[in-house]
Amino acid sequence: MPKNTYTAQFKADAVHLYESHPDLGYTKAAEDLGIARGTLKTWVRQDRIKRGAPTQQSTGSAxxxxxxxxxxxxxxxxxxENQALRERNKTLESANSVLAEERDILRKATKYFAAETNW
Structure with missing residues (x-):
């Protein structure tokens, strides 16, 4: 399989597209450009290293x-940071309890409709 080569201008434009649209993820940006996700991610990382910018976006890691x-x-x-993580944990716990309620409702509905079915 032939290896694709891209011009420096194309790479710079791809990185600029990704950097200028924070809501655009690697996958969507790469798909729009017709390149692999990993390729775009590598180009962005290399550009950030070259500029001296942080190489990771907010991943939640320390x-x-x-x-x-x-x-x-x-x-x-x-x-x-500890306070921010506590608030994030509280948000996730409340979301988890909502999902548990939804799951319980669906289980009850499944049992109800399964008992009602006489084939």
Missing amino acids: QMPDPELSAEQRLLQAQA
């Missing part, structure tokens, strides 16, 4: 503390 911050500033940063 970040390394900035060594130039004082211990007090790192503590405040950690406390703020």
Whole structure:
């Protein structure tokens, strides 16, 4: 299978398209451009490294503390992150309870309709 080669301008335009539309994911952007998702992701990562920008978007993973911050500033940063994670956890727990209720309703409906069926 032949390996596709793309011009530097095409790569730059693809990265610019992805970066300029935050609601556009790798998959959709790559599909629109007719390239593989991994290819676009690699180009974006390489461009971010070249610019010195962070290479990951918000993934929810812990970040390394900035060594130039004082211990007090790192503590405040950690406390703020902890609070944000607690709020996110609370949101996910409430969403989970709603899904559990929906699942229980569907189970009851399934039992009701299964008992009613006489084939």
